[in-house]
Amino acid sequence: MSSRTTLFVRRELAASLNARWFWAYAALFLLGGLALTAVGLGDAAIYGYRGFAKAFAGLVHLALLFVPLMALFPAAAAMAEDRESGALDYVLAQPVTRGEVYAGKWAGVSLAVLLALTVGYGASAAIAVWRGVPVLLVALLYVFVALLALVFVTLGLCYSTLSASRARAMTIGIVTWLVLAALGTLGVMVAFVRWGIPETALVVWTFVDPVEAFRIGVIAALDADLSVLGPVGASVTSRLGAAGTQALAAASLAVWVAGVWLVGRIGFRRATG
């Protein structure tokens, strides 16, 4: 990483740490995580470890609701806000490459979001480990949450680069999240029931949709049964096994980050008027 890229990383990180949204998101995620952990530990006392797993699946849904929006908000602003204020042109008039600006902004926003997540998730994780949940499992869940956040940071920055305004970038980001989180899964299920599309197509969709990949990957890590996996998840884990499902889900998220990053980077290079 060049020293100029590092300057942009530090600038974005400092801007995020000074923003109210950062601390609000960190606090909300912290409180939500603690509440769900408390429920999970209560269930664990009654049902043992599987009880904790079921309750902890609630954290998955909290993350699905929370993490994408938390990541989209600052990322959608990162490029578009500078463009709207004229700061981006002034920056690009300096001896710096577009690649350095793009990489620095991405890394800066990513670090800020991951920091907020770590604050929120860390407290729940510490309690879970203290009450006997394996460290490896807690770490694995963090990796999935972090990957989901990176997918949406990268999408947000890409939209921010290609959109005329921050508002438009944010709108497109939210629509993407809605399509992937709700309509995509629902649509595939409807198609499965209505037109009888092959089960293989459902399995493939699970790993094409990053939100679904995250959900299945996390639940597979929790060793959950059909009641939390759902029919598609159960089908996937029966074919690939829990470890295979987790690995493929993580790979899917990583591919999303890399692919969207490249699209945004190329778009930024071509964004010259």
Next chain:
Amino acid sequence: MIAARSLSKRFGDHVVLDGVSLTIARGERVALLGLNGAGKTTLIRCLLGLLRFEGDLTVAGHDVRRDGLLTRRRLGYVPQRAPHFEGTLSDVLEFFSKLRGLAPDDVARQLGALGLDLDAHATKPVRALSGGMLQKLLLALALAARVPVLLLDEPTANLDPQARKEFLRALAAVPRETTILLASHRLADVEAVADRVLVLHQGRLAFDGRLTDLWGQSSSVDELLEGALGLSGPERFGGR
């Protein structure tokens, strides 16, 4: 120092620069005049590599399109309106100083020479500073970089008379070997800075010569351009 050959730029069907060819030598002080929309800012943005264009454009022997980074190392830029940066004056000064490889103290000294005391304003958010203060910051950054070419795009448009005087005084102190390309609507600025004038009209170079040749008997920029371009009433210059 600056060479353009058949430089053209269009936005959709609108041609902004139409085959402009010009050469500016090292140390020349050149004013870029023209009506609103004549292509002055577009020419500067092409030099900075902010726009795609047709034709050839070089700065200090470097191809703007191919060697953008090398080109921009040799350019200092002050836009018409200072952007709204996030952070305090001190943060912004430090960020851009480091981006250009300058010592922040050098920029602070330059800022002091322009009449802006960094100690008094260092912790103020940039958004709270006046446009004039920000322009001084950008000029200080450009001057401290000691670049061979300064691109000034109507830099005094938002300055009060006192700030304008200080700005022009600072420009007068720039080493003679520094090339200055100044787009301006202010005759006083042109007189104070330039010894050569380029007039752009409808994307073409309509005049290239000494200020005195263009000046003639005109008493204002309006008259000056009317004379040079053969214009009258409605199509007048945007400001004074």
